[in-house]
Amino acid sequence: DAKTTQPPSMDCAEGRAANLPCNHSTISGNEYVYWYRQIHSQGPQYIIHGLKNNETNEMASLIITEDRKSSTLILPHATLRDTAVYYCIVRVAGETSGSRLTFGEGTQLTVNP
C-alpha cells in the first residue's frame, strides 16, 4: 500500500469548513483513498473513500487531484464533535485482496468554539 503524508495537527473554527490535506504521491492505479477518524477512546469511524472522482456523502466531501497524488477531505461545517484524529489511507481493493488498512499517525483536528 502507498504511503501517505498528513500534517500532524490542524485547527478550525466551529461552523467553518475544515480542509484536511493528504499526500499520496506513490499511489497506484488500483488503490483507493480512504478516510477514517478516531474520536478519543473510541474505535475508528469510516468517513468516505474514492478512486478517481470526487465523492460526497452526509459526513464529508473528498476531492482527489487529477494525478491522484493528493487529496483533501472537507468537513463543510465543522462542529466541536468533529474534533478527532483523521487518517488518510490508501488501500488496494479487490475481491481477493486482504483489504488491511495501514494507518499512519493522522492529523489531529481541533475544532474551536
Place this chain on the structure above:
Amino acid sequence: DTGVSQNPRHKITKRGQNVTFRCDPISEHNRLYWYRQTLGQGPEFLTYFQNEAQLEKSRLLSDRFSAERPKGSFSTLEIQRTEQGDSAMYLCASSLQGLSTEAFFGQGTRLTVV
C-alpha cells in the same frame, strides 16, 4: 444490528496471565480484522479472517497471540503469558468482501498489564 461489539471494554491483568477478548462483527460481514493501538499511534494490523479462515497474520502477532473464528461469526483473540508491552487498545473490525468496502470498527478492548 448495533455494529461491531467487543468485550470486555477494559481488562487489567497481571503480567504472565492469559487473557481472551471477544469480537462480534456485523452479522452479514464475512471479513473480520484485529488491530492493536498504542498511545499516540494509529492502529496496527494484526490478523484477518474471511469466514472461518485466518488468511493473513502480521509479524506483530507473536506466538503468544492466537486468534480464532470457529464458525465464521464471532472471533476471539487470546494473549498468553501477558507482558507489559502488550498493554494497548485491541480493536476489531468487520467488512463485506468486495472491491471497495469499508470496515466498521468496534469500540475496542483496552488491556492494561501490571
